[in-house]
Amino acid sequence: MRVFFKAAPHETIVTPEAYLTRIATNMLKDRADHSSTKLALRSVPIDEQVAAIDDIDPLRELTARQDLSRWRAILGQLPAQTLEVFSLNRIEGYSYREIASDKGLPLWVVQKHMLKALRHIAANQDAEHG
Template sequence: MITRPPESRDDEHRGARAHFLQVFLSQRSQMEALVSRRVGCRATAADLVQDLFLRFWRRPLVQVEELSTYLLRCAGNIAIDHLRSEGTRVRVNEGWRPDAPDSHGSEPQAALEAGNDLRHVEAALRALPERTRQIFLLNRIHGRKYAEIAKAMGLSQSAVEKHMMRALEACKASLREPPPRTPGKAP
């Protein structure tokens, strides 16, 4: 077996990094345009492409046949990942967002009420059985589908649906219940 001296490996590593940097910089505008078309925001696209660069720069370089094509495919994938995470965030926020305050209410009061609602929901979730809470979090926070959760937890999809109904009902009930009154205080 032939081993290369350490200097030779360092030279190869520097050469591979230089090649990667050259190809990345030559493809950057194309990657940003591709990502921008998918996510609808040039600034977000620039950030995502920069994140892609950092991912590659921090790990050992992979040997691919056509680096420029590979980078474009990775840029497309990072845009899809971003859209998925944004979709999950929107679904979670829509599920938690209280009805919009009326135009006569004040913003600080609305923020206070929203904070109270969130505390009630958190308390309701903490009171759920562990499995029900875990299923709820996997679905609503991590964006997992019922079938994925069922497979991962060794349950039927019907059981997952029942756990979700129980969790959602507990959350809704926590928002319907009037807040506990402090003795001695008038409403």
């Protein structure tokens, strides 16, 4: 029979405070590790949490519909080309330079459309909340 562990030789502890501090520190680390493992076992990825949310929440659905309606009204007041430039930048993620190149417009015209759209949105949001 093999012995895998044996008792440490009896030694005198020179600094009992340091020894006790080390024991306490190790116990705290073990407890933190154990707690984080428990937390990890109870956690689920955010996608699963989102899927677990009740699909029917009338208040949230109403609020979302009202927000969508308000945004459609605000953006619907923009001239077609301004709306297109704004959508390409903010929704599709194209840079001003890419939009200018794709639409055959000078860069300053794209910037002007974006400034117009942002001012219009800010003014209408202020009016909504004011």
